[in-house]
Amino acid sequence: MSILQEIKNRVRSKSIHVTFVDVGSCNGCDIEVLACLAPRYDIEQYGIYVHNNPREADVLLVMGAITPQWTDKLRDLWDKIPEPKAAIAVGNCPISGCVFARRHMYIEPPVEKYIPIAAQVPGCPPRPTEILNAILSLAPTLFKDYEEKQR
Numbered sequence: 001m002s003i004l005q006e007i008k009n010r011v012r013s014k015s016i017h018v019t020f021v022d023v024g025s026c027n028g029c030d031i032e033v034l035a036c037l038a039p040r041y042d043i044e045q046y047g048i049y050v051h052n053n054p055r056e057a058d059v060l061l062v063m064g065a066i067t068p069q070w071t072d073k074l075r076d077l078w079d080k081i082p083e084p085k086a087a088i089a090v091g092n093c094p095i096s097g098c099v100f101a102r103r104h105m106y107i108e109p110p111v112e113k114y115i116p117i118a119a120q121v122p123g124c125p126p127r128p129t130e131i132l133n134a135i136l137s138l139a140p141t142l143f144k145d146y147e148e149k150q151r
């Protein structure tokens with residue numbers, strides 16, 4: 001690997017672009033993700049940037065117990081994210097359906113049936129620090145040899 005590639009890999013690992021989707025939640029987890037953007041947790045100080053456009057993202061945060069209407073749309077969204085990429089299930093809903101599963105509601109969890117999930121952040125809802133930890137812990141593997149993975 002050239003020095004230039006090594007530098008790019010290292011720099012890229014400090015610049016993580018995240019997008020998020022709610023596939024059928026109570027919005028509790030959405031609020032915790034939004035709290036990561038606020039001054040108290042200040043996600044950008046860790047080099048994490050949030051985008052609305054999946055084509056600019058490296059990491060997809062998925063919240064919600066996934067309704068049948070979202071199953072194909074989630075797959076389409078995942079396909080739009082360029083390689084290398086990773087998805088994180090945020091909260092109990094995308095992992096097990098949480099309270100919605102207990103009430104036998106119209107949902108189709110777990111989310112990993114539809115897209116590969118690299119990390120799970122359990123909790124109802126999880127704390128912003130746990131969400132931040134999950135994103136940061138994925139970065140070293142996600143961006144290892146970033147230049148080569150893009151080819």
Ligand code: SF4
Nearest residue numbers: 025028091092093124
């Ligand atoms: S895990 Fe809990 S807080 Fe998060 S969306 Fe599900 S029910 Fe709401």
